[in-house]
Amino acid sequence: MTTGLALRSVTKRFGGFAALEEVDFVAHGGEVHALLGENGAGKSTLMNVACGIYAPDEGRVEIDGKAVSIAGARDAAARGIGMVHQHFKLVPAFSVLDNILLFNPGRPAAEVGAEAQRLAARIGFDLPLEARAGTLPVAEQQRLEILKVLIGGARIVILDEPTAVLSPEEGTALMGLIRGLADEGAAVILVTHKLHEALHHSDRITVLRQGRTIAETTPEGMNPAELTTLIVGEQIVEEPELSSHVGERVIWLNGVELAGDAGRRGLTGLDFQVRAGEIYGVAGVAGNGQSELAEVLMGLARPTGGTVWMDGENITEAGPAGRRRAGLACIPVDRYRHGLAGRLSVADNYAVNGVLAGRYGGWMWLNRAKARARAREAVEEFDVQGVRGMGQRAALLSGGNAQKLVIAREFEGETRVVLAHSPSRGLDVRAGAAVHARLRAARDAGAAVILISDDLDEILLLSDRIGVLSDGRMAAEFTAPADRAEIGRAMVSHGDD
Amino acid sequence: MDFLANWLINIPGFAVPFALAALGLIFSERAGVLNLGAEGFMLGGALAGVGLTLNGAPPLVALGGAMVAGAALGLVFAVLVAGLRINHVISGLALVFLAQALTSYIANENDWANQSFAGLQDLVLGQDIVVWATPLLCLGTVWLLGRTRFGLTLRAVGENPGAADAAGIDVTAMRFAAIAIGAALMGLAGGYLTVAVSKIWVDNVVGGRGWIAIALVIFARWHPWRALAGALLFGCIEALIPRVNAAGWAVPQYYLQMTPYLATLAVMIWSAARGGDRWAQPAALGQHHIREERD
Ligand SMILES: Nc1ncnc2c1ncn2[C@@H]1O[C@H](COP(=O)(O)OP(=O)(O)OP(=O)(O)O)[C@@H](O)[C@H]1O
Ligand SMILES: [Mg+2]
Numbered sequence: 001m002t003t004g005l006a007l008r009s010v011t012k013r014f015g016g017f018a019a020l021e022e023v024d025f026v027a028h029g030g031e032v033h034a035l036l037g038e039n040g041a042g043k044s045t046l047m048n049v050a051c052g053i054y055a056p057d058e059g060r061v062e063i064d065g066k067a068v069s070i071a072g073a074r075d076a077a078a079r080g081i082g083m084v085h086q087h088f089k090l091v092p093a094f095s096v097l098d099n100i101l102l103f104n105p106g107r108p109a110a111e112v113g114a115e116a117q118r119l120a121a122r123i124g125f126d127l128p129l130e131a132r133a134g135t136l137p138v139a140e141q142q143r144l145e146i147l148k149v150l151i152g153g154a155r156i157v158i159l160d161e162p163t164a165v166l167s168p169e170e171g172t173a174l175m176g177l178i179r180g181l182a183d184e185g186a187a188v189i190l191v192t193h194k195l196h197e198a199l200h201h202s203d204r205i206t207v208l209r210q211g212r213t214i215a216e217t218t219p220e221g222m223n224p225a226e227l228t229t230l231i232v233g234e235q236i237v238e239e240p241e242l243s244s245h246v247g248e249r250v251i252w253l254n255g256v257e258l259a260g261d262a263g264r265r266g267l268t269g270l271d272f273q274v275r276a277g278e279i280y281g282v283a284g285v286a287g288n289g290q291s292e293l294a295e296v297l298m299g300l301a302r303p304t305g306g307t308v309w310m311d312g313e314n315i316t317e318a319g320p321a322g323r324r325r326a327g328l329a330c331i332p333v334d335r336y337r338h339g340l341a342g343r344l345s346v347a348d349n350y351a352v353n354g355v356l357a358g359r360y361g362g363w364m365w366l367n368r369a370k371a372r373a374r375a376r377e378a379v380e381e382f383d384v385q386g387v388r389g390m391g392q393r394a395a396l397l398s399g400g401n402a403q404k405l406v407i408a409r410e411f412e413g414e415t416r417v418v419l420a421h422s423p424s425r426g427l428d429v430r431a432g433a434a435v436h437a438r439l440r441a442a443r444d445a446g447a448a449v450i451l452i453s454d455d456l457d458e459i460l461l462l463s464d465r466i467g468v469l470s471d472g473r474m475a476a477e478f479t480a481p482a483d484r485a486e487i488g489r490a491m492v493s494h495g496d497d
Numbered sequence: 498m499d500f501l502a503n504w505l506i507n508i509p510g511f512a513v514p515f516a517l518a519a520l521g522l523i524f525s526e527r528a529g530v531l532n533l534g535a536e537g538f539m540l541g542g543a544l545a546g547v548g549l550t551l552n553g554a555p556p557l558v559a560l561g562g563a564m565v566a567g568a569a570l571g572l573v574f575a576v577l578v579a580g581l582r583i584n585h586v587i588s589g590l591a592l593v594f595l596a597q598a599l600t601s602y603i604a605n606e607n608d609w610a611n612q613s614f615a616g617l618q619d620l621v622l623g624q625d626i627v628v629w630a631t632p633l634l635c636l637g638t639v640w641l642l643g644r645t646r647f648g649l650t651l652r653a654v655g656e657n658p659g660a661a662d663a664a665g666i667d668v669t670a671m672r673f674a675a676i677a678i679g680a681a682l683m684g685l686a687g688g689y690l691t692v693a694v695s696k697i698w699v700d701n702v703v704g705g706r707g708w709i710a711i712a713l714v715i716f717a718r719w720h721p722w723r724a725l726a727g728a729l730l731f732g733c734i735e736a737l738i739p740r741v742n743a744a745g746w747a748v749p750q751y752y753l754q755m756t757p758y759l760a761t762l763a764v765m766i767w768s769a770a771r772g773g774d775r776w777a778q779p780a781a782l783g784q785h786h787i788r789e790e791r792d
Contacts, residue, residue: 053663074665089660091653093780102653103664105646 003029003064004187005050005081005156010059012045014396017388019045020211022059027187027204029155032178034198034219035191037208038232038428039400040385043191044086046208047158050189051083052076063156077103082154084145086161086191086399092134096144099133103148115151123150123177138165146177157181158189161399163197164426167286167454175201193400193428195224207231232430242480243443243464247276250311250448251297251417257305258292260472265289267296267472270306274417274448279439281463285491286454289472291333294421294452298330299323311416324353327416331423333452335406342395346387349394350375350409374412382408383434400427404435411438418442418449424458436462460484504733504740509628510694512732514539514686516631518710519717519724520638521567521682527642527719528675529655531783533589534574535683536707537596542567542684543702544600546692547609556617560627560688567684570596571677579672582785593707601700609698617693627689631725634682638721651675655779658786668786683707709761716764718777727764734760 009022020042027033037043048054050061052070060067063079070076076083090099097113104112113129120127125143133144142162149157159178163171175197178188182203192198198205199219207215207230215230228236252273260266267289274280284290295301296308299320307316310326318326340349351371354360360367372390379387384404386397394402403426410418420439424432439462443449453459459466466478468490476490518535525532545566549559570592577588604610617625642648653661654671662668687703695702709731717723738753 072665073663077665083663085663089657089663091656091660093656094649094653098649101646102649102661102666105650105664 003185004031005189006062006065007046007050008060008062010046010049010056010061012042012049012054013057015388017386018211020049020056023208023211023213025050025206025213026216027156027189029185029187030182031203032182032188032190032201034202034205035189035208036193036195036198036205036227036231037214038385039404039426039431040210040398041208042211043208044160044398047083047160047189047191050076050156051081051158053083077152077154080153080155081158082149082152082156083158084142084149084160084162086164088141088145090133090141090144092132094133095130096127096133096136097129099144100148100151104152112151116147119150120147123180124173139167139170142166150181155185156187156189158191160191161193161426162190163192163194168456169285171197193426193432195227195429198227199224209233228429232428234430236429236433238433238436238461240461240481241440243278245444246278246464247446249273249275251450252309253296253306254309255306256296256303256308258296258301258472259304260292265292265472267292267303270472270474272467272474272477274450276446276448277443278464279443279449279451279462281459281466282450282452282469283456283459283466283487283491284454284469288469290421290452290454290469292472293469294330294333294419297419297450298328298332327414329410329413329415329418331407331410331418331420333421333425335403340394340402340406342393344394345391346379346384346394346397346405347372347375347390349405350378350412353409354412378408378412379405383431384408400431403427404431407435407438411442415442415447418447419452420449421452422454423451424453424455456484456487460487500740500744504736506622506624507736507740508729508732509624509631510732511735512728513628513631514690514694514706515710515713515731516635516725516728517627517686517689518683518707519713519728520634520721521679521686522710522714523638523642523717523719523721523724524651524675524679524682526714526782527655527779528651528672529658529779529781529784530578530672530676531585531589532574532676532679533586533711534570534592534596534680534707535710536703536705537589537593538567538570538574538680538683539687539690539703539707540593540596540600540701541570542687543691544604544609544687544698545684546688546690547604547614547698548607550614550616550692551609551612556692557626559692560617560685563684563688563692564681565684567687568677568681570684571680572673574680575673575676579669579676582787585783597701604698604700611697611699613697616691616696617689625693627685627693635721635725642721652779654786655781658781658784662786683710686710705758709757712761712765716768718768719779720777731757731760 005027007023007025009024010020011022012020023046025046035043045054049056052072052075061070068079100116101109101112116129127140127143133141162174166174178190182188190202199222202219205217205219206213225235253270256267256270258267292301296303299318303316307314315323351360360371375390382404384401386401423435427435439449451462464480466482466487467474468476468487470491470493475493478487518539522532522535542563546559546563549562574588574592577583578585620626620629642652650666651671654666654668658668691698691702713724713727716727734756741748741753742750
């Protein structure tokens with residue numbers, strides 16, 4: 001007898017489009033099962049079928065060897081299936097405790113609260129039960145999601161790209177946690193794009209490609225290259241490639257200060273410059289001022305001291321629109337929430353920058369045909385998959401493909417400075433490599449590129465120079481090729497060397 | 498002195514319809530249903546109150562009938578917005594126009610118009626039972642929405658229907674329930690207006706109070722107690738109007754009749770300018786939820 005979850009030849013269509021075709025998937029109790037596949041392969045769709053949110057068109061779901069028909073999310077929960085969704089299912093206005101109660105109805109609040117505390121302590125979480133969910137940092141929101149599911153007594157725990165929003169340290173902690181769950185007998189399904197998670201933290205691996213199961217294997221004896229080939233069907237090798245021509249400085253910060261407050265770290269005396277034709281990597285442990293630096297650069301946060309210069313002009317006081325006009329392109333970290341209007345069409349989402357810049361006609365008249373044509377080209381060029389028509393709502397794209405659309409848009413037009421904040425987060429290997437190639441192309445065309453990332457590998461791969469952000473200050477600067485260990489030391493030095 | 502006492506004693510009667518309608522709206526909007534139909538539900542309740550009273554029903558029965566009439570109209574509205582997922586604004590406006598035409602038609606067919614009757618009598622301190630019950634209803638709403646599982650689910654549906662769905666909550670059923678309860682309260686508000694205040698039917702007897710209630714809910718940031726306070730404020734203004742004329746002050750009556758709407762505008766501008774507390778408006782107000790469609 002098998003314990004755990006089995007999906008047998010599941011097919012799911014949206015309109016005429018088959019997102020899943022006869023997919024087989026088995027996750028046993030006591031194992032961590034990695035589900036891999038490129039953006040749009042159908043991973044989230046499959047997991048939504050497993051947890052009763054989507055009804056399969058064909059095929060069946062089995063739990064502990066018995067075929068079941070899951071009537072909905074509550075039924076799934078009653079059968080011990082819990083899912084942490086790629087885009088969290090939280091009520092931001094509710095307290096942490098109310099969010100937990102919502103998923104665990106029919107039990108007294110005090111009891112659930114006490115159990116939440118106990119469970120949180122056992123797995124090493126620290127969650128303020130009275131805080132509003134919407135005010136928590138993402139990592140804590142995710143802990144809340146996990147807790148919500150575990151209190152329900154889930155034995156089949158599905159995590160859809162849980163580490164996409166976490167720092168490497170938080171990700172490692174999460175891997176420890178799910179190993180503990182598996183050791184207690186749960187079947188843990190881990191959807192991820194990070195190969196090392198699958199290789200080092202899972203017991204079995206299933207790979208999906210274009211809605212079909214391509215392979216089921218174990219991580220033993222696998223290396224990243226083989227796994228990549230399984231996922232995208234080809235080898236993808238990325239090599240560092242330094243800039244051949246560095247020009248004048250384009251953007252520079254002079255003693256920039258930002259006052260910190262409760263939820264925010266401050267920046268102190270930030271000084272650095274980025275020249276035309278170079279990629280400047282900002283490394284650092286997440287939470288050391290990266291988001292604040294990005295906000296200052298985008299014009300979303302006004303520094304409390306110091307100046308920001310671009311092409312010899314003081315842009316400290318300029319807002320986002322002004323900076324855009326001056327040639328700043330931004331790939332924000334939370335692309336799904338801040339970069340996309342889900343209810344608008346793919347074409348509209350793509351064209352919005354160009355419309356503001358007047359590329360598609362004046363203020364009275366909009367050249368829709370032109371916007372659509374450009375959007376179509378960009379979708380091809382950036383390999384945004386799952387676009388069935390330019391009028392399709394952007395929200396229907398898979399998580400990774402939605403990001404590709406935002407990235408495509410930001411690279412449109414003349415750019416002097418490119419700011420990329422964790423640009424490959426949530427992307428599959430191929431899409432990640434494509435974005436890297438884009439950043440290099442922008443650099444080679446003479447733009448100054450600022451890359452903020454907490455993935456040190458990405459920084460080392462792309463950067464011509466590297467600054468280490470620690471405690472809101474630039475703790476050290478390196479010129480590539482730099483020594484990984486030395487950067488690592490600077491990252492934890494708290495700038496007091 | 499006489500003027501003041503006379504004014505004060507009349508305030509609660511004028512405040513109650515606003516308060517009840519606002520409570521009803523809070524139910525509906527906390528579940529994410531943008532409800533512009535208030536005027537319509539109130540008219541339905543008002544007519545039911547008159548019809549029953551003129552046919553010999555005691556006032557409390559007439560008020561009960563008003564709630565049923567409101568809830569029945571509410572179900573029509575619920576089928577449109579929660580069942581068929583038609584735009585909330587359009588459905589609400591359509592419902593108001595429908596109720597205006599329908600109530601005038603029924604009243605005139607049955608010769609109910611312009612017949613006065615005794616209506617609801619005062620209980621203590623010159624106030625009737627509904628006045629005394631209104632704070633209790635408000636308390637009940639606060640408790641139900643804030644302290645019970647029903648309230649938690651209802652608010653979750655209004656804040657994030659996708660999350661509610663993932664928690665296994667039937668979003669459509671919750672919205673039906675919220676609309677029906679809310680519409681019953683708005684029906685009661687309308688019934689009170691005819692059975693206890695005007696004690697007569699004239700076409701469009703509700704006279705825009707439903708719209709004011711909508712503004713009041715925004716002003717109250719969807720909170721029952723604040724809605725009650727707002728209702729009192731509007732009650733003060735409305736109770737003042739006839740008394741100013743009676744006192745023989747030469748204020749053109751059009752200006753007086755304008756005051757509730759001016760106050761509404763002022764209140765809305767104030768609450769917009771204050772902004773700040775962005776948690777108050779239900780985040781999914783006016784949004785549909787369709788499970789297999791992402792948004
Ligand atoms: N509700 C829906 N309506 C229409 N199409 C959908 C819907 N949900 C998913 N799809 C389509 O199905 C395909 C698979 O999407 P899915 O979200 O499962 O991908 P994924 O493997 O999770 O990708 P990612 O890694 O980018 O999150 C995509 O092409 C997507 O556009
Ligand atoms: Mg996905």
